Amino acid sequence: MKSADDGTEKMKATACSAVEQPRDSASEPQQQQQQAVCSIDRSCVQRKGVKNVQSVIPRNRLELLKWNGWGYKDSMFDVKGDILYFTGKRYPIGNQTLPYFTDWAINKLGIDVNRRNRAQPLPKPSDFPKAKVETAFLSELKALRISHSIAGLDRLVRAHGQTLHDAFILREGAFERIPDVVVWPECHEDVVRIVEVAQKYNVVVIPFGGGTSVSGAVSCPIKEQRTILSLDTSQMNRILWIDHGNLVACCESGIIGQDLERALQAQGYTTGHEPDSYEFSSLGGWVATRASGMKKNTYGNIEELLVSVRFVTPTGVLEKKTQVPRMSCGPDFNHIVLGSEGTLGVITEATIKIRPLPPSKKYGSIVFPDFESGVKCLREVARQRLQPSSIRLMDNEQFKFGQTLRPPPGYLGLIIDGLKRMYITKIKGFNVDTMCVATLVFEGQKKDIEHHEKKIYAIAANFNGIPAGEKNGERGYMLTFVIAYIRDLALEFNVVAESFETSVPWDRTITLCKNVKHRIGEECKTLGIDHYFISCRVTQTYDVGSCVYFYFGFNWTSLPETSDPLSVYERLEEMARDEILASGGSLSHHHGVGKLRAKWFCGQVSPLGVQLYSATKKQLDPKNIFACGNLVHIPSSSL
Amino acid sequence: MSTHKVTGTSSFRNMNSFSDILEERRHSSDVAWITREWNPIRTVRDAQATNPIDVRKAVLNSMRIKEVIKELSQERGIAPEVLYKEVEEQLTEIGHNRQISIVRWIGLFVTKVLKKTCSNLMVNEEAISKLKSSMGNTPVIFAPSHRSYADFILMAYICFHYSIEIPCVAAGVDFMAMWLMGTLLRDCCAFFMRRQFSGDKLYYTVFSEYVQTLICQGTAPVEFFIEGTRSRSAKSLVPKFGFLSMALEPFLTGQIPDVLVVPINISYDRILEEKLFSYELLGVPKPRESTSGLIKALNALDEKYGKIYADFGEAISVRDFLKSHMFQRSSHSMGPIHLQSLSDQEMSMIRILSHQIVRSQQQISVLSPFHLVAVILNNNLLTNGTFDMQLSELVKEVAWFRSVIEMFGATVDISGDVEICVREALHVHKSLITLLPDGGVQLKAVHTPGTKVDVSRLKGHALLDDTMNRAVPLLMLQHYVNPTLHFLANPAMITTVMQHLEPSGEISRDNLFPRYQLVRGMLSHEFVMHKTWEEKDFDEALRVLDLVNIVETTSAGLLSLGNHRKLQVLLCNVLHPFFAGYLALSQTLAQVCGEARPERLVLCEAQRRVEMGLKSGEVSHPAALSLDGLSCGLQALVSVGAIHKIRRGEEVLYVANLKELKVVTEHLETLVALHGMDHKWSWQQLELHQSLPAKL
DSSP states (O other): OGGGOOHHHHHHHHHHHSOOOOOOGGGSTTOSSOOOOOOOOOTTTOOTTOBOOOOSSOSSGGGTBOSSSSSBTTOOEEEETTEEEEOSSSSTTTTEEOHHHHHHHHHHHOOOTTOOOOOOOOOOGGGSOOOOOOHHHHHHHHHTTOEEEOOHHHHHHTSOOSSHHHHHHHHHSOOSOOOSEEEEOOSHHHHHHHHHHHHHHTOEEEEESSSOOSSSTTSOOTTOOSOEEEEEGGGOOOEEEEETTTTEEEEETTOBHHHHHHHHHTTTEEOOOOOTTTTTOBHHHHHHHTOOOTTHHHHOOHHHHEEEEEEEETTEEEOOSOOOSOOOSSSOTHHHHTTOTTSSOEEEEEEEEOEEOOSEEEEEEEEESSHHHHHHHHHHHHHTTOOOSEEEEEOHHHHHHHHHSSOOOOHHHHHHHHHHHHIIIIISOOOTTTOEEEEEEEEEOHHHHHHHHHHHHHHHHHTTOEEOOHHHHHHHHHHHHHHHHHHHHHHHTTEEEEEEEEEEEGGGHHHHHHHHHHHHHHHHHHHTOOOEEEEEEEEEEOSSEEEEEEEEEEEOTTSOTTSOHHHHHHHHHHHHHHHHHHTTOOSOSSSOOTTTTGGGHHHHHHHHHHHHHHHHHHHHOTTOOSOOOOSSOOOGGGO | OOOOOOSSOOOOOOGGGEEEHHHHHHHSOHHHHHTSOOOOBOSBTTOSOOSHHHHHHHHHTOHHHHHHHHHHHHHHTOOHHHHHHHHHHHHHHHOOOBOHHHHHHHHHHHHHHHHHHEEEEEEEHHHHHHHHHHOBBSOEEEEEOOSSTHHHHHHHHHHHHTTBOOOEEEEEHHHHTSTTHHHHHHHBTEEEEOSOOTTOHHHHHHHHHHHHHHHHHOSSOEEOOTTSSOOTTSSOOOOOOHHHHHHHHHHHTTSSSOOEEEEEEEEESSOTTHHHHHHHHHTOOOOOOOHHHHHHHHHGGGSOOEEEEEEEOOOEEHHHHHHHTTOOOOOOOSSOGGGOOOOHHHHHHHHHHHHHHHHHHHHTOEEOHHHHHHHHHHHHHHHHSOOOEEHHHHHHHHHHHHHHHHHTTOEEOOOSOHHHHHHHHHHHTTTTEEEOTTSEEEEBOOSOTTOOOOGGGOSSOOOOHHHHHHHHHHHHHHHHHHHHHHHHHHHHHHHHHHHTOOTTOEEOHHHHHHHHHHHHHHHHHHHTOOGGGHHHHHHHHHHHHHHTTSEEEOTTSOEEEOSOHHHHHHHHHHHHHHHHHHHHHHHHHHHHTTSOEEHHHHHHHHHHHHHHHHHHTSOOOGGGGOHHHHHHHHHHHHHTTSEEEEEETTEEEEEEOHHHHHHHHHHHHHHHSOTTOOOOOOGGGOOOBOOSOOOO
């Protein structure tokens, strides 16, 4: 096993095992750089077979990531002259001008490339609210040698996730409440101690992983009077062991998706868990929110990947004492942890399934004359349980949008494009304004993939679907990661946008999509919003239904002065959610409830469900230390 | 966001938004118009079932039909194929057709007939253009009032005129049996509904799936008559919920995002069926629908029918309606869609909505001068005991009453000189009212004495010839009084109650309200008033009564009657026949319903009692003979608990709750006794103008 360690892991291991001079932060109390205490000489650090993983994301996140937007600092949409382009080299469309996309943004969203709203600059240290924290509490942390910080910027970075609300506030306003202190535990035992001290000092703990939440889960409750501590798990990112015989790996919860994959792939494994946020989101976050990965058809969603979990609560550590494939042993308490959204405790370690890397991977795509045909095809594929690793269906809006995210083709490219278009529209009789595309990912043995492809395309043919090549498929998946960057661009041009998702039985999938689009369209009409974009895609298929993902954005220039675009958006999203529920959809398929959707929680799980949850909460966290307020708003007095 | 105005007083309307769509036809080629290129606006642009064959196919392939066939074939031991065949036959019976060429031919014929018989066909064009602008991506239901067979034709005609897709209209199967007519209606997008089918599961499933397919996947408005049948009395009927709940189920179960319901009113200066209706109300049944009957009826087309008014009310978004009632959809997430059924709460919402639709129909009705003439003549009869009136007097009274009823929210089509309008109205109605050369106005004898009536087919009591002679024309007149009552009923109830106050004549608002509630409870079926609007209606009525000086507020903050005596009398008079009928009914019930009695017997007996009352002078108006009115009375007595309704198979029986009935009877007695009103009218004195014997 040692031989498998790569250089970076070794480096990290050395850095961590070396005893660093503990810096006494008390001697530099008002310093704005991180007031951290690094303490290494602890029993938890070294265990046999532990893989230290060098994360791509440094502890000071802002070295790599934007402080007020999505993703890497070097990757964003920008304007050159009158044309939009994408910066950086991380993604395939990097450094390419995008004239079609520019036209699309102008026509569809009514943007004016010459009128740009610049975001406010990074706040000055004096701009942050003073940290409300007892010195005694900080001293305890110091005594425990747990690195921590009360620097404004550290606290701000952990005060939010990636909702539209968060992005908006970061660009134009200020959060009413941010954490008072940030801690970076380095192992399970650190977390146990932190929770103990927090319990002792009645300090609120909000776990923070990758910071990609889109449910308001890590935001600080505005009315919280107690000290709020943000527990950043990023420094707990080791792979503690890999069990080759049983194909499981035990990891610390702070490890982020891309690090985990890179480290496992170096050893010939994969988790196969690829949520769209996997570049930045963490294992603990996946478990806490019941995440779903793109390739769940092959590998399963997080609840199927999870074998066991260590969960630190104010009243103790919840964990299974065996590592077995399944057991009949009363209720499965993994499911208390899954979806707990930081309200009951902190996940410190998780044992998950791993798989050998597939020998071959292939993309594919199918065009359908309309969305209905596409959904019917996906339903049939699911009925026969023939799903490839991933199968997704974009609607016409998204299909058209996807076509714009590319550089202008060369001379020959134009001809080929023209021919393809001719074939689809003239010969096959597809309407450019109704057709849509499904994208596919196959994994496995080359021969099996070929066989599988044939079956899928045969089913598609019954629904008038035509295979449209690997390129289109691959582009589709690449775009998934790039689309996340569009919102930051949009915000600069008076456009607010957000995504939301649901799961829905098959027989209601089409009507749900139609209803939500209809509702949004009607409401935009009444509000006098001329430019808006509402689009959906079916991103997952199951035996009993599907997952539908919506994008919605609008240009607020035409709104009256008095109305605030953010609250208009939130109201519209709320209406869309009401429509989803009335159409037979769920509150969430994988984003979670957080604070954003808490008002509908009871309706989904029944009042008794809420009581059962509250009873659990009372048992695990009687003082409401984990008071982030997700799922159910619990007034502290009731506990 | 868009808070839809679902209840509330009608916004100010005037006749300026109306245009006469016959005007153009009188100056240009009918053929050119009828053969013009026609690209109608559709309800849902991208809907799937664009023609009747698609609809049929969609129904046949629906999950619901498949499941019900599976279930019934097991239950009854019949092969599914047999049941499928039955479904196909039923679909053939139900299914509409859409033959635009037939629509055009009929349109041509209708144009000719309308131009000959009617002076104007007034349509609210502003409302139409508003409606058209809201069409395109939401299913639309047209809910017109139903006063005449002409409603069917006029709706299609108006839609053709304004290039709106011809509505798929629900018609009774009795039309289908008519030679040629059935086919023609079908070609003009009518689909057919059996009268009774709640017991037939297969038919019920097929029919409701048909309706729901039209709603969810169709491109045409779905039209139905919420009152279920033509109102013989010209008053709104208590709405039926069956069809509407069927049509709204897809929305309530989340299959479509919204439905727009458009209340429509078609008001007639004179109704083709006026005489038939009077006979029907008295118990002489209508002839069966037959083509020869229709051709006979075409003879009636030599007559003049004046103006017709069609108005399209503001479309009610069912979503907004539910939202305004704080109602959450989302209770149908469990189980397959075809197994969903509506909850009690949903049904009660539909009930409120139905009432709302009817009220909206009332609010957008147009009163023609003759309606006002009828009120004045009727009032004259009840006050002065004579029908005769001088034209000059009549004109004066109509002008006065017009200003009153406009204040009560009605739209009256009188412009320019009132006398000219009244003369025109009398001319249109010359078969009922005679304008004598000396300027006197008289009611005509329209009943032919000795007309053979098939007693076995009578629905009520066999009335004497003498009674019929007087009752038929008076009921015809009442037919034109009735549309005004929707504007008068609430103020009239309050006025009646205040007539009967203790000597002080003063009462507080809070004490008046329960008394009003009591009276309203009795009349809510008669005038289609939903319980939830009580308070609002009460306050609105008090507001207008204050404006017209009927109710005044004393210095102590109490309410008392003002000095507008003339209007007080009129308002009391309009309700009087109803109270008289109800009183006779409750007296009858007390007498015969000690044990359960069938409905027909009760109605016969009540009619007999009214007839006796008319003779003895106890009852002063034959409108109390109306079977529709007596049936409303039965429903009202059921709802206040004075009698109980028992269903035994097809038969409906009533049994009295004598204690409660006594209380109600006493209350009615006080309402009928007209304090301080000098009543000279006696039935026996009524003199009718005898002209040529009118034919039935």
